[in-house]
Amino acid sequence: MSSTHRVVDVVVLGVGSGGEHVARKLAAAGLRVAAVDSRLVGGECPFYGCTPSKLLIRAADALAEARRADDLGGRVEVRASLGPAAQRIREATHDWHDDDHAGTLEEAGVRVVRGHGRLAGPGVVEVDTPGGLSRLTATRGVVLNTGTEPTVPDVEGLAGTPYWTNREVLTVSEAPASLALVGGGPIGVEIAQALHRFGTEVTIVEAGPRLLGSEEPEAGDLLAQVLREEGVDVRTGADLTRVEHDGERFHLHVDGEQVVVERLLVAAGRAENLGDVGLDTVGLDPAADHVEVDERMRAGERLWAVGDITGKGPWTHVSLYQGELVVRDVLGDDEGPWADYRAVSRVTFTDPEVGAVGLTEAQAREQGIDVVVGTADLARGPRGWIHQAQGLVKVVADRERGVVVGATTMAPYGGEVLGLLSTAVHAQVPVAVLRTMHFAYPTFHRTIEVALKETGL
Numbered sequence: 092m093s094s095t096h097r098v099v100d101v102v103v104l105g106v107g108s109g110g111e112h113v114a115r116k117l118a119a120a121g122l123r124v125a126a127v128d129s130r131l132v133g134g135e136c137p138f139y140g141c142t143p144s145k146l147l148i149r150a151a152d153a154l155a156e157a158r159r160a161d162d163l164g165g166r167v168e169v170r171a172s173l174g175p176a177a178q179r180i181r182e183a184t185h186d187w188h189d190d191d192h193a194g195t196l197e198e199a200g201v202r203v204v205r206g207h208g209r210l211a212g213p214g215v216v217e218v219d220t221p222g223g224l225s226r227l228t229a230t231r232g233v234v235l236n237t238g239t240e241p242t243v244p245d246v247e248g249l250a251g252t253p254y255w256t257n258r259e260v261l262t263v264s265e266a267p268a269s270l271a272l273v274g275g276g277p278i279g280v281e282i283a284q285a286l287h288r289f290g291t292e293v294t295i296v297e298a299g300p301r302l303l304g305s306e307e308p309e310a311g312d313l314l315a316q317v318l319r320e321e322g323v324d325v326r327t328g329a330d331l332t333r334v335e336h337d338g339e340r341f342h343l344h345v346d347g348e349q350v351v352v353e354r355l356l357v358a359a360g361r362a363e364n365l366g367d368v369g370l371d372t373v374g375l376d377p378a379a380d381h382v383e384v385d386e387r388m389r390a391g392e393r394l395w396a397v398g399d400i401t402g403k404g405p406w407t408h409v410s411l412y413q414g415e416l417v418v419r420d421v422l423g424d425d426e427g428p429w430a431d432y433r434a435v436s437r438v439t440f441t442d443p444e445v446g447a448v449g450l451t452e453a454q455a456r457e458q459g460i461d462v463v464v465g466t467a468d469l470a471r472g473p474r475g476w477i478h479q480a481q482g483l484v485k486v487v488a489d490r491e492r493g494v495v496v497g498a499t500t501m502a503p504y505g506g507e508v509l510g511l512l513s514t515a516v517h518a519q520v521p522v523a524v525l526r527t528m529h530f531a532y533p534t535f536h537r538t539i540e541v542a543l544k545e546t547g548l
């Protein structure tokens with residue numbers, strides 16, 4: 092095996108959303124940049140995450156809306172087919188080839204290196220490439236962006252069965268007849284509802300007491316109700332003790348019953364890719380859950396980290412936000428502002444969508460905030476009633492400071508409705524000021540006014 096050595100300014104190790112942004116921007120600024128990836132340059136989001144899942148959901152929502160027309164405007168016959176959505180996904184992912192990412196990085200002057208990379212001391216990365224060992228020395232430093240892998244729970248019999256993770260389910264071109272999902276987090280609920288709308292018989296097996304366990308309990312409970320009304324079998328607090336595959340079907344042993352399905356999707360969380368990236372060579376603990384970063388995303392000597400591995404929020408927009416901070420730090424910006432996670436927003440793209448920003452009520456109480464909440468039922472608002480939609484708005488406010496510190500907007504396009512409250516949390520707009528706003532009639536966001544009033548602030 093041969094070995095090569097190259098000196099650059101910056102090495103991006105793992106090219107997810109934030110790493111790709113860093114590599115492109117620093118190369119455009121004239122720096123010598125190498126970007127190392129062992130799989131697809133661009134990471135999970137464009138190939139197996141956000142983009143394909145949202146294309147699937149867009150198609151499934153169109154089916155649901157067409158079915159609603161039956162009650163509202165006349166007879167509509169829906170014959171669902173996954174074909175067009177699968178085709179759009181294939182186009183968007185270039186059939187799971189990363190030319191659009193790696194190629195454009197190379198055009199921007201980035202040297203793309205394929206293979207598993209590891210830190211080998213401050214500013215040094217070694218890559219197992221198909222042609223041998225490649226040693227990269229980064230004079231300014233390394234940006235670590237190695238992301239996550241699906242976690243597979245330790246359930247008897249599960250290992251060795253042909254289960255799917257997000258990486259398989261988003262590549263299919265036909266909806267399975269039946270599917271069980273292990274996990275009722277964002278991946279589980281989004282895919283469960285979408286495939287159910289394409290005709291798949293769906294069972295969600297969630298060990299925790301509710302769906303979307305990290306969000307407000309009211310949202311998880313209402314989502315379970317919505318999914319059940321739609322026909323999804325939602326089992327929360329479920330104890331999955333064993334899985335078998337008989338060559339054709341999966342048999343799940345859940346709470347003493349058997350659930351028999353054609354396909355099984357494991358959506359039970361993610362594990363950070365930190366075990367084999369040489370963290371010990373830079374004085375960091377390879378067994379830690381996350382890489383600790385400061386407000387400039389610095390993680391050690393000549394080392395920055397961005398994305399899911401920082402534990403600041405496992406979303407693409409957080410990775411991109413952090414990537415931009417690294418770009419500014421590398422290019423010598425001394426002004427800031429630096430990282431601020433008070434108003435991190437996120438959206439689960441079910442129907443209705445669950446948008447959230449900042450702290451949940453429980454998190455605010457844990458922080459010792461004198462909490463006051465306001466909750467309002469979207470169905471009682473004018474547009475909620477017109478649309479026969481279900482949803483809610485919950486605001487979590489700091490009584491002492493009179494500002495909103497967190498909020499949930501569950502509604503059709505709830506992720507868009509969230510914008511107003513994201514601004515409120517980010518800019519610390521007093522509740523008293525928000526309550527004097529004009530809320531257009533009859534919008535979904537009028538329900539925010541009701542929730543704000545409920546706080547009594």
Ligand SMILES: Cc1cc2nc3c(=O)[nH]c(=O)nc-3n(C[C@H](O)[C@H](O)[C@H](O)COP(=O)(O)OP(=O)(O)OC[C@H]3O[C@@H](n4cnc5c(N)ncnc54)[C@H](O)[C@@H]3O)c2cc1C
Pocket residue numbers: 104105106107108109110127128129130131132133134135136139140141142144145206207208209236237238239257278364367368397398399400404405406407408410
């Ligand atoms: C199904 C699904 C849907 C999602 N939907 C959304 C959504 O709608 N909105 C949203 O904001 N987020 C969503 N997410 C989360 C989002 O995908 C991630 O937060 C996002 O990809 C950011 O990840 P990252 O930057 O940490 O790196 P990743 O995208 O995880 O990329 C890490 C890269 O590092 C590479 N790598 C790892 N180790 C090494 C190594 N040792 N050597 C070389 N290369 C290595 C990997 O091959 C990979 O390319 C979704 C996730 C999933 C799974």
Ligand SMILES: NC(=O)c1ccc[n+]([C@@H]2O[C@H](COP(=O)([O-])OP(=O)(O)OC[C@H]3O[C@@H](n4cnc5c(N)ncnc54)[C@H](O)[C@@H]3O)[C@@H](O)[C@H]2O)c1
Pocket residue numbers: 244245246273274275276277278279281296297298299303304329331358359360361405406437438439440
């Ligand atoms: N719209 C979005 O922004 C979006 C969409 C999908 C995924 N994501 C991100 O991707 C990441 C992964 O999503 P996820 O849904 O896999 O993770 P998650 O950790 O949020 O949820 C996993 C769920 O699986 C359950 N679980 C774990 N082991 C189980 C078992 N043995 N039996 C039954 N249930 C079990 C957990 O209780 C949990 O509710 C998340 O961090 C999420 O934020 C984001």
